[in-house]
Amino acid sequence: MDIVSTPAAAGRGAPATSVPEGFCSANERRLLRLIREKGPISRADLARETGLTLQSIVRLVAALMERDLVVGGPKVPSGPGQPSLPIEIARDAAFSVGVSIMDDALSAVVIDLSGRVRATHEELFDTADRGRVTRHLGSILKDLSGAGGFDRSRLVGVGVAIPGFFVDSRGAVNAPLVMNDWALTDLEAHLGAALELPVWIENDGSAAAAGESVYGAGQHHRSFAYIHIASGLGGGVVLDGKPWRGRNGNAGEFTGTLPPSTRPDRPTLRLLLDLVNAQPGTGRPFPSVGALVQAFDPEWPAVETWLARTGEGVSAILSAAAAVLDPDAIVIGGRIPPGLTLRLIERAHFYSVPVRDQDRRFPTLVASRTGGDSAALGAATLPFLHHFF
Template identity: 45%
Template structure:
């Protein structure tokens, strides 16, 4: 099942009224993607990277500039010849908002066109009912745009991320038990009507993988697997810069690799929280675990030993089936815990004639802040403007 809007974004009415719809051609996408990855580049660099004629690059840049998507910066000197004008994304061209629905709450992020995270907010709705979360998200979004003095008319799209898997019904997800009441709602339509914006819906693992692709490890590793550690264990797969969603939108459900016997020992932060509490340290939530984590807490070493084997099985399966250059440890996992997990696991990789298969680098997420909310905010930009 593809998200209702897929890669063809519905353009907000404000842009249609201006007679300046923010739709981009495939060649414009190529140019925007190169500029995004480079930060700043030149027309000469774009010509070399795309194999398009210099005249074609000039026309593409001119068209993108007329729509306010790129701008010229300072001149750049590359080797011999005259310096060229630097081309960069226009930060204020459009903004996108992302909302991450967790089992314990919700988080909001606002991202600019160039990927800069402008704001992050932890929401405090009166309840986790859909209507209460929407009301709190609207209030926080209004406040962000007021405080930062941003042009609300340039708010382009809304990304929604939630734990769970997609069902066969469009716009619906089956979340963990604490969010069971969200499963009966067509989330895309509900949020589209409430926010008056095009909406992209993904599970939190896929959303975080998109954010990592745009702002983190994906800048140096176009093909990677993303492990999303939270109440459960999910993730996402990015190959050559594109998210792999699968037939039903549920690719990256790495816990499904485990047998029923091993599944109980999967590395979830909820299982760690409970084990720490059993050892006498009160940790009231996963957010509390993330904020106060101490590697020396009693129970942490026990948990690491317990999950080492099933996590090694998952990593080995990812390496053998997907063959990415990196596997990213992300989600809500504290960095010191991720580093200890990485140090303790191993790939099942038999040598042949003294050689083993190349295996992915194991890396901690390079995205700072709330991975799912930032990833959700990145989705409208990724699907509407970049490759």
């Protein structure tokens, strides 16, 4: 899956790692994307895919090999003559960390240059105090380095996903009210200086869409809208295999498609938490969305209430996304439990006004297929997009 995109901004706030700025030329980036997507792949196939001459491909591959970014795989027969030596990504050439900071939890993932997940970390954690979280992230990175089995000098940076919307080009996010300490500040500079690594900031919905494009539904759908259901509601957009951030980095803020008067009934897990805690017979009230998700029971009576209250808002969002974007699919993901996602999809519908007994074709509704935290996975791709792809 081609994940070319423009990161939120060049990572800032820390000295450069051992990977220099502008490390790869445009053609080298093009080759690295192809090799990661289709490798192992021969030089001849790379020439056919790119339209470049075989001589140019040989020169470019040699330069990438010199930098230890690609390696030759086992020789394979390719007709008469010498067997070809397919090229593949050197997995241990570089590593990246993706972090998802939620209002009540932290999630982190390490990926290598090929995109393979090497280590993960998830925990419930009160993220209200930015300084406390930052110190804890330093410990998490140290643990992940050991679990992932890599040299920290090959860590090119950290991508961070956070809820909210961008208000300027410095990576300042207008975070939820419960995350006031994170709002309207230069998070790239603050976190980069504290972690001593370059940092890229992305909102959680767009990061999750990027993660889905590489690790989930994007393997089957080139264009999709991503509905990110967590404590709040957000999302992202992927067009022709590429995350689309929009002018201000806020593409996919699907709450904005609803009238303000209906927003209390939008499909959020905060609403579900309130409904479950107000329902008699559920036992001790859950202190957070994370605790609710861990204990989720699809038989809770409040689940039916939530589906009924949010149904009209879900249909409005899906219909708007389908009409404006005309994507292959709409993916439902975020922190929403898989069982609840399926029930939501079963009830969802698009606004339909047939003409001559025919209506336009609607996108497929699918549940997220990453099998992990899509926002953390997407955040992990940001440093690689800047340096290599």
